[in-house]
Amino acid sequence: MDVLGSGAEATIFRDGESVIKRRLVKRYRHPVLDEELRRSRTRREAKLLQKARVPHPALIATDRESSITMEFIEGTPLKQLLDSDVNLAQRVGQHVAALHDQAIIHGDLTTSNMLLSKGEVVLIDFGLSFTSHDLEHKAVDIHLFKQALESKHHAVFDEAYKAFLKGYRASPEATKVLKRLSIVEKRGRNKAKY
Template sequence: MYLTRGAEATVKLENELIVKERVPKRYRLKELDERIRKERTKAEARLISEARRLGIPTPIIHDIQNSTIVMQYVPGTPLKHVIDESLSQQLGELVGRLHTGGIIHGDLTTSNLLHYKDRIYMIDFGLAFMDPGIEAKGVDIHVLFQTFESTHHDHEALTDAFCKGYRQTCENAEEVLERVKEIEKRGRYA
């Protein structure tokens, strides 16, 4: 059963496991396309595993083959449907750990977070990368705050709660949160 079909990958549920397969791009040379899909798949699996080592709940990787990742199915509810201030603070703590470990999620939205058994699971590391820099962390959080603002009426309270949690676990939280404000101003006047 297909769960999603995106521009980059298909995600299916097979035998209680998630099978994520990067789709071929016909506009690329076949050999180049295969290499890119394989490299991106390995990188995504590596970052999911690294995030888990940092204490971030993620699906467990069961197998990687070419451009396919087979991983644990987490039967959670997308965070966008259940988020409140308490969960937003918990999310801030998780993102702070992720960023302290140098991982940028790249698509930090409440659709890529699942709430299951009182935990928040991060999923879809397809755009994730390593970067210890303040700018990348700020952009990651800016994307999340934009999601809060566009989909949640109580976005200011969610943002404040997130920041409280982020400050508890990110070693340079104040600098990152200041950068988020700068990034927001850039977008406003562009």
């Protein structure tokens, strides 16, 4: 089995056409809390991998404790592609709009968590996702993506963010969410003064 990644939370292996995401025991956490966190995050990610109406890896199996087996997506992270094809961000915007319209907050919108596969943008890593109808949660989801664009795709930031917004406006709630985003951003700037 090839190790695809080992983040702070989980180790990700490839086994043929499957990917296994296993959440690791964290010794610095209280064992009861640690088990509960792994279980709740695993269940939430598995649930959203079935529910989300955007392209994502199919859920194959889960032990509902710490492991998820999902479809392997043959593709390239947008992190490597966006600088030379900013219009991919428009597709990202459409997908995020569709998630938000379903009251799903991704929680970790970075271009490492998006793969281009057969010409389509596929969203992965629902490990920090949750369901919410709140404008605030949707605005923060976008704010985090915007920050990721600024730091990882600085040279194309303006164009890429514009393309993202073009896609995101597919959501009937887009105007309200973007208004909330400007409030979130003002708050951030004020905080920075202190």
